[in-house]
Amino acid sequence: MRGKSEKAGKPGSPAGKLAPGLRRASTGPDPTPVLLAEERKPEQVRAILSAYGLRNIEQADRNLGTMAGEPHERRQLAEILPQMLEAVARTADPDQALNHWERLLSNVTRSSFLDYLRSWPRMVEVLATIFGNSDSLSFTIVRDPMLVYWLAEESVLSKPATRVDIEQSLQKQLARLTVKELKLDVLRRVRRREMLRIGVRDLLHMADVSETMASLSDLAGVLIHAAYHVVDADLRSLYGVPMHKNRQGKWVETGFAVMGMGKLGGHELNYSSDVDLIYVYASHEGETRAPRGKSAGKPAGAGISSEEYFEILSRELTKALVEQTREGYVFRVDLRLRAEGSIGQLARSLADYRKYYETRGMAWERLALLKAWPVAGAMAVGQAFLSMAKPFIFGAGKMDCDEALAIVQNVRAVKEMIDAKMAERGHERRNVKLGIGGIREIEFLVQTVQVLAGKQAPALLDRSTLGALSRFVTRKLISGRERDELTAAYLFLRDVEHKLQMVHDLQTHALPDETEELARCAIRGGYDGSDRTAAVKKFLADHAAHTAAVHRAFQSLFYEPITSPVFKATLRLIGAKG
Numbered sequence: 001m002r003g004k005s006e007k008a009g010k011p012g013s014p015a016g017k018l019a020p021g022l023r024r025a026s027t028g029p030d031p032t033p034v035l036l037a038e039e040r041k042p043e044q045v046r047a048i049l050s051a052y053g054l055r056n057i058e059q060a061d062r063n064l065g066t067m068a069g070e071p072h073e074r075r076q077l078a079e080i081l082p083q084m085l086e087a088v089a090r091t092a093d094p095d096q097a098l099n100h101w102e103r104l105l106s107n108v109t110r111s112s113f114l115d116y117l118r119s120w121p122r123m124v125e126v127l128a129t130i131f132g133n134s135d136s137l138s139f140t141i142v143r144d145p146m147l148v149y150w151l152a153e154e155s156v157l158s159k160p161a162t163r164v165d166i167e168q169s170l171q172k173q174l175a176r177l178t179v180k181e182l183k184l185d186v187l188r189r190v191r192r193r194e195m196l197r198i199g200v201r202d203l204l205h206m207a208d209v210s211e212t213m214a215s216l217s218d219l220a221g222v223l224i225h226a227a228y229h230v231v232d233a234d235l236r237s238l239y240g241v242p243m244h245k246n247r248q249g250k251w252v253e254t255g256f257a258v259m260g261m262g263k264l265g266g267h268e269l270n271y272s273s274d275v276d277l278i279y280v281y282a283s284h285e286g287e288t289r290a291p292r293g294k295s296a297g298k299p300a301g302a303g304i305s306s307e308e309y310f311e312i313l314s315r316e317l318t319k320a321l322v323e324q325t326r327e328g329y330v331f332r333v334d335l336r337l338r339a340e341g342s343i344g345q346l347a348r349s350l351a352d353y354r355k356y357y358e359t360r361g362m363a364w365e366r367l368a369l370l371k372a373w374p375v376a377g378a379m380a381v382g383q384a385f386l387s388m389a390k391p392f393i394f395g396a397g398k399m400d401c402d403e404a405l406a407i408v409q410n411v412r413a414v415k416e417m418i419d420a421k422m423a424e425r426g427h428e429r430r431n432v433k434l435g436i437g438g439i440r441e442i443e444f445l446v447q448t449v450q451v452l453a454g455k456q457a458p459a460l461l462d463r464s465t466l467g468a469l470s471r472f473v474t475r476k477l478i479s480g481r482e483r484d485e486l487t488a489a490y491l492f493l494r495d496v497e498h499k500l501q502m503v504h505d506l507q508t509h510a511l512p513d514e515t516e517e518l519a520r521c522a523i524r525g526g527y528d529g530s531d532r533t534a535a536v537k538k539f540l541a542d543h544a545a546h547t548a549a550v551h552r553a554f555q556s557l558f559y560e561p562i563t564s565p566v567f568k569a570t571l572r573l574i575g576a577k578g
Helices: 042-050 057-068 071-089 094-105 110-119 121-131 135-143 146-152 154-158 163-175 180-203 209-239 306-322 350-359 363-369 379-394 401-425 439-453 465-474 480-501 515-524 532-559 565-574
Strands: 241-245 251-253 256-261 275-281 287-289 347-349 373-377
Touching (some): 042 057, 071 110, 071 121, 094 121, 094 135, 110 121, 121 146, 121 180, 135 146, 135 180, 146 154, 154 180, 163 180, 163 209, 180 209, 209 256, 209 275, 209 306, 209 373, 209 480, 241 306, 256 306, 256 379, 275 379, 306 347, 347 350, 350 379, 363 379, 363 401, 373 379, 401 439, 401 532, 401 565, 439 465, 465 480, 480 532, 515 532, 532 565
Parallel strands (some): 275 347
Antiparallel strands (some): 241 251, 241 287, 256 275, 256 373
16 A cells, blocks of 8 residues: 555654654644643634544543543643644554543553653654554554554664574573473463554554564564474473484484465565464374483483374474463464365375375465475475475376366366355455455466476466566566556555554454544555545555456466456467467
């Protein structure tokens, strides 16, 4: 969204400059009489507060009264009130913003905090932006007000945190602890803090969609990897080290990998995504063995089978990620992309997966595996999984036109089932992920072409959707104009998805059907909220244009493949006759 641009605002000191247009001269009436007038007239209060976009005037007045507190604090609040209300008025939900301001001021030492805000007006803007746009991020601040001072540090908002930054911070905190549960709570706190950083940079338009997706993916990868090590270390202390005999008959440690799938594997994660995972280990033979000189609480040489160990590990790792404590949770996990879907073992060996894909693998799984990438555990096992899956993804022999058409038809059938479900819910035009012209249509187009041509043209294989589209242009499968249209649509739709999910940290993809909620969604995405009716009109027009472009491309390949320029170019590339 953000109009048309993917450019981020330039950072500055101390916590990054406001994005262009975020701060503006006061245009509303002087609001201080609401707090300081000796004789308050209801009609005057209503006129003042309504000028700042507040609708529930009685509640807003109560908010301000509670926020003011003692006479000295009332005067302190009055000093920053004009800036606060100006900032609140530009948000998606000014009324909710004041509710969160009241909650925060009830959870701090009011006078000193108001003094801080008076000396640091930048933070008034930042907090108002958070409070009026995201309940989820707001409650993060309210429950831990010290994060306000963290956000003000020079390096926090001025640039995104790198994967290395997060890893180093995490390791310092974990090194001081020995108890598993305390370590996992550290992961939950780090997740909460880093989600705040990512969300605020997004709301201030200091980060574009691509950066936001990458930051969310890096955070998930670091935390999953850390959780794996915490859980694995705990289990090894109980059962010993899983080992098997290699081809030379030597006992070696059995590696285990967590494969990121879907948007995690593609480095394109959402705010409220489940993380799609597959658990795989090197060999189903072998057993756990106590480290040399230790019995791990069992008789020397005793242990459990590797298969049992990795099943326990997978169960405990999943629990560690999804379990909700007072510190929250790490990530929701979806294991349905594993062999057998939602039934059967959580973890399988490389050999078991090879057998499964050779005998029972389905067409949609070929597309899903294009995004697979190891995110935790033994990277060598993860790379072995990727190598093992290639013959299944791309086929054993040379692909002909009939086989290519069959793949296209299979994918079309999957999308038609999705369309039927969307129609039942009335979401066929509202769901930005699964609806007509939505994100999934772009992904299906990209992944289908990759399956068709990936063996003969491995240069097309980029796990990210946008990266793949650029590679398609290089091999003349699509034009530069088509790439630009699909790229713009993808970024727009992903940004809408983010703005829907960041409100309550819920996995939602459907546009609201109420005009006011649509206006809020548009404003979160950067549309000018000074005229909410115009913002909704512009937003819906942009949404319609982007989804129409996507659906045209999707229909061409999946409903008219014989005449589709993309299909014909793909056949030429792989040397198949049409």
